[in-house]
Amino acid sequence: MRITITDWIHKVLENYISLGDLCIDATMGKGNDTLFLCQQTGRTGEVSAFDIQEAALKFTKEKLEKHGMTAELILDGHEHMGNYFQSETVQCIMFNLGYLPGGDHHLATKAETSIQAFEEGFSLLKPGGIMSICIYSGGDSGFEERDQVLEYLKTLDDKKYFVVRQDFPNKANHPPMPIFILKL
């Protein structure tokens, strides 16, 4: 049996997403999470995905077409997601921080805009909704975004948000760190 950290994140989120839900992939990349959200929400659901790179929209469109799925693909920064949805209508928002695999590493997510996007996302989430953040660090990603995001998470009111951070003690080389935030 083989399980990746992405599989693990999907397994957790499956418990919180139902057919017909509205979900957001805040970092579309190659569309793996967009496809996952489409599969969970079904034909009656709605999925929107953001990225700042045309290449990500192209990869994702092709991936969805291959699986007979559709989503709204938005070429815009996730820090503007509040412009696109009504507050408290979204069940799940996924962030997969870092750079587009095989793409320009300079076009990676940045702590400042990521944190702005989390704030926007919290207003959009329904009570009982969930946000996942997968943080990459080390290598070209460095540690700045991870450290700033972790500091930011400490400031969230524990009466409003249940914040979970996970790690993988037997994995080498700074494995990605999943965070789950439930809006209470």
Ligand SMILES: C[S@@+](CC[C@H](N)C(=O)[O-])C[C@H]1O[C@@H](n2cnc3c(N)ncnc32)[C@H](O)[C@@H]1O
């Ligand atoms: C690690 S990749 C995402 C991987 C993706 N979830 C997948 O399944 O392939 C991170 C993505 O975030 C995008 N990104 C960087 N800054 C962004 C921003 N401000 N808003 C939205 N996307 C951004 C990058 O272009 C990159 O495609």
